[in-house]
Amino acid sequence: FIExxxxxxxxxxxxxxxxxxxxxxxxxxxxLEHKGPVFAPPYEPLPSNVKFYYDGKHMxxxxxxxxxxxFFAKMLDHEYTTKDIFRKNFFKDWRKEMTAEEKSIITDxxxxxxxxxxxxxxxxxxxxxxxxxxxxxxxxAENERLLQEYGFCIMDNHKERIANFRIEPxxxxxxxxxxxxxxxxxxxxxxxxxxxxxxxxxxxxxxAGFLQNQGRxxxxxxxxxxxxxxxxxxxxxxxxxxxxxxxxxxxxAQYREDWxxxxxxxxxxxxxLYFIDKLALRAxxxxxxxxxxxxxxxxxxxxxxxxxxxxxEGQEFVVEFDFLGKDSIRYYNRVPVEKRVFKNLQLFMENKxxxxxxxxxxNTSILNKHLQELMDGLTAKVFRTYNASITLQxxxxxxxxxxxxxxxxxxxxxxxxxxxxxxxxHQRAPPKTxxxxxxxxxAKIDAKKDQLSDAKRELKSAxxxxxxxxDEKSKKAVETKRKxxxxxxxxxxxxxVQATDREENKQIALGTSKLNYLDPRISVAWCKKWxxxxxxxxxxxxxxxxxxxxxxxxxxxxx
DNA sequence: CAATTAACTTAGGAGTGCGCCA
DNA sequence: TGGCGCACTCCTAAGTTAATTG
Numbered sequence: 001f002i003e004x005x006x007x008x009x010x011x012x013x014x015x016x017x018x019x020x021x022x023x024x025x026x027x028x029x030x031x032l033e034h035k036g037p038v039f040a041p042p043y044e045p046l047p048s049n050v051k052f053y054y055d056g057k058h059m060x061x062x063x064x065x066x067x068x069x070x071f072f073a074k075m076l077d078h079e080y081t082t083k084d085i086f087r088k089n090f091f092k093d094w095r096k097e098m099t100a101e102e103k104s105i106i107t108d109x110x111x112x113x114x115x116x117x118x119x120x121x122x123x124x125x126x127x128x129x130x131x132x133x134x135x136x137x138x139x140x141a142e143n144e145r146l147l148q149e150y151g152f153c154i155m156d157n158h159k160e161r162i163a164n165f166r167i168e169p170x171x172x173x174x175x176x177x178x179x180x181x182x183x184x185x186x187x188x189x190x191x192x193x194x195x196x197x198x199x200x201x202x203x204x205x206x207x208a209g210f211l212q213n214q215g216r217x218x219x220x221x222x223x224x225x226x227x228x229x230x231x232x233x234x235x236x237x238x239x240x241x242x243x244x245x246x247x248x249x250x251x252x253a254q255y256r257e258d259w260x261x262x263x264x265x266x267x268x269x270x271x272x273l274y275f276i277d278k279l280a281l282r283a284x285x286x287x288x289x290x291x292x293x294x295x296x297x298x299x300x301x302x303x304x305x306x307x308x309x310x311x312x313e314g315q316e317f318v319v320e321f322d323f324l325g326k327d328s329i330r331y332y333n334r335v336p337v338e339k340r341v342f343k344n345l346q347l348f349m350e351n352k353x354x355x356x357x358x359x360x361x362x363n364t365s366i367l368n369k370h371l372q373e374l375m376d377g378l379t380a381k382v383f384r385t386y387n388a389s390i391t392l393q394x395x396x397x398x399x400x401x402x403x404x405x406x407x408x409x410x411x412x413x414x415x416x417x418x419x420x421x422x423x424x425x426h427q428r429a430p431p432k433t434x435x436x437x438x439x440x441x442x443a444k445i446d447a448k449k450d451q452l453s454d455a456k457r458e459l460k461s462a463x464x465x466x467x468x469x470x471d472e473k474s475k476k477a478v479e480t481k482r483k484x485x486x487x488x489x490x491x492x493x494x495x496x497v498q499a500t501d502r503e504e505n506k507q508i509a510l511g512t513s514k515l516n517y518l519d520p521r522i523s524v525a526w527c528k529k530w531x532x533x534x535x536x537x538x539x540x541x542x543x544x545x546x547x548x549x550x551x552x553x554x555x556x557x558x559x
Numbered sequence: 560c561a562a563t564t565a566a567c568t569t570a571g572g573a574g575t576g577c578g579c580c581a
Numbered sequence: 582t583g584g585c586g587c588a589c590t591c592c593t594a595a596g597t598t599a600a601t602t603g
Contacts, residue, residue: 129575136576168593176571176594233567282569283597292595326596327570365561368598381568381597428571437586509571516569539589562602569596575589581582 034153034162038146040169040188043067050120053113054106065098068185071172073117080174080182089183090172097185177293177328231548238519240377241386242559247375248386252277254374259340265361269370271344272298272359276383279333280423282326283364283380295324298380299364304354308345317342331425388420388517393559395419396526407494410536413526414501420513428509441499448492455485520546521553528555 045066051058052069061069072081072090080086091109098106106112131139150165170188173181244251255277258270275281276298284297296305305323312318315336325331337345348358364380371378395416400409431437459481466474520538524546527534538546 164592166592174594179594237568285597287596295595297596327594329571364597365599379598426570431587433586440586512570541589560603563600564602565598565600567596567598570594571592572594573590573592575591577588578586580585 034165035150038150038166039191040167043188046070046117046120051116053116055108055111056113059102059105062099062102065094065102067170067188068094068097069112069114070117070121071170071185073114074121075172075174076114076118083182085180086174086183089181090185093183093185175293177295177324179293180290181292230545234520234545235548237385238389238521238559240382241389241519244375244378244382244386245390245559248277251374256338256340259338259344265366267344268348268359268362269367271341271348272362272367273371274337274341276380277387278337279321279335280384280387280425281331282384283367285364293324293328295326295328297325297364299359299362299367301358302354303349303352303356303358306345306349306358308342308349310342319345325425329425329427384424385517388424388513389519389522389559391420391423392416392518393522396522400526400530402530405490405493406532406536407497409530409532411497411501413523413532413537414510415504417510417514417518418504418508420518421508421510424513424517426509426512427507430506434506438499438502441495441502445492445495445499448488448495452485452488452492455481455488459485515542515545519559520549521557522559524549524553525555525557528553 043063045063052061052066053059072094075081081090087109095103095106151162152159153162154160167189168186171186173179173184173186175182251273255270255273258266259274261267261270276283282297284300286300287295296302301323305321307320307322309318309320310316312320312334317339318334318336319342321331321333321335323331345358348360368379371380371382396413399412399415401412404412459478462474462478462481466478523537524534526532527537534543534550543550
């Protein structure tokens with residue numbers, strides 16, 4: 001069953017090999033070889049003129065302590081280096097890397113002066129930018145060589161790309177949101193830290209397991225599935241969502257019935273499921289306190305995360321959600337719900353403290369077990385996929401106008417995509433240059449408008465001219481001017497569409513839903529139906545990822 | 560049944576490199 | 582031709598799910 005290949009490399013002392021045989025049940029391959037991960041470049045000590053000062057006095061740090069100090073120095077411009085937790089965590093871990101002497105001297109982070117280091121790194125980055133073309137080429141070529149050597153594996157008889165074959169370089173952990181571990185040291189990973197995880201191994205690799213880094217598993221280089229396998233999985237995901245489509249009415253009827261159940265746990269389950277379905281909330285696993293940022297999903301919602309309004313702005317039974325979800329992105333929404341849901345929520349919240357669980361008789365495992373019974377392969381996240389894809393399809397139907405030109409059709413597509421992103425709460429920070437680039441675009445529009453009125457004036461006079469002269473030449477001139485006007489009108493329209501699109505997209509991230517939630521066949525079909533080139537919707541990487549869909553969907557495809 | 564954890568999937572932001580425009 | 586903004590790629594964090602363990 002198992003074939004083993006060990007490839008030695010001059011760079012690393014151990015080469016990881018993963019050989020698993022799982023052909024029968026979702027088996028992907030039975031022979032695999034790869035060259036192991038690429039380690040972070042070794043630490044280069046600072047030149048002696050770049051100094052560190054403690055309490056105003058120059059101090060030469062040991063290489064170990066110096067390296068960690070540089071991590072902090074590189075972050076000096078970030079606001080989080082001023083945060084107490086960040087500083088506390090950093091200082092604690094930094095001290096662990098110090099010599100006994102350094103430890104005895106350096107006792108207060110406030111007395112540390114990293115500015116020379118910081119300046120040095122800024123200068124370095126400037127220098128990098130100022131490199132000549134040849135130097136840049138050289139670096140690029142070296143990266144390419146590394147990619148060729150380590151970025152691929154042999155899987156059965158095919159050469160396949162590997163994802164993250166580079167080991168994370170050491171640095172300071174910066175979690176998202178209010179993370180209790182921010183500022184902690186992420187150690188450098190050395191070859192001897194690598195433990196090979198394989199089912200059966202030869203000589204040098206006899207231990208199975210994973211090494212730990214910063215409380216979180218370091219995952220040995222994972223392989224990109226061959227694109228056909230990746231596509232297969234993707235396809236399956238959307239097929240499951242389509243099966244949900246077939247029975248979603250039944251499930252909805254079911255959970256509405258369950259709102260009336262005598263059993264509290266059933267009612268909680270049913271209300272949670274309603275939220276997951278209606279609002280595309282995530283499942284919401286419970287998390288260990290103090291280990292991660294305080295974020296929640298559906299099952300882990302707390303009383304403090306919602307407010308109930310029997311009446312609000314003319315609507316009955318309004319629920320206001322306000323909580324931090326994945327990546328500490330705020331979810332804020334005010335939605336009217338059915339009376340039964342509202343009454344249930346009142347009950348769930350009765351006699352509870354703000355930090356008590358809303359669904360105290362429910363967790364993701366209970367919920368998913370229930371879903372599994374309702375439909376094979378159904379889990380909470382299938383609802384997100386289903387609702388995202390069905391929304392795209394509906395919105396495309398609604399928003400696309402047959403005689404719109406291509407840019408207008410693409411605007412419609414983006415708007416449909418946007419509706420999904422809003423549903424899934426995919427947000428982004430407004431780009432730093434947003435205001436400026438908006439102004440620039442507006443200036444372009446104004447210029448184009450001027451150009452248009454000029455062109456119109458010229459057309460008018462050409463017409464007048466032609467009326468008097470009545471010769472071929474002046475007739476032709478009218479035609480030319482007419483075409484010019486038309487062209488400028490189109491250009492103007494394109495710019496205006498662009499402006500609308502960009503404005504509406506200010507705080508919304510479209511990429512996540514496009515990549516992970518939207519059945520690509522919907523988009524492919526839409527492109528085919530309206531003659532929009534697929535390149536306008538998917539870039540090169542995306543076209544590769546969705547090759548399976550581009551191949552198989554025709555214009556009548558229905559999700 | 561709860562805790563642990565492997566495996567997989569989804570997420571936003573930083574950095575950069577490339578195309579477009581003046 | 583050079584500067585600038587934007588799209589894309591990479592990075593790594595942070596979810597979900599299911600299997601295992603005791």
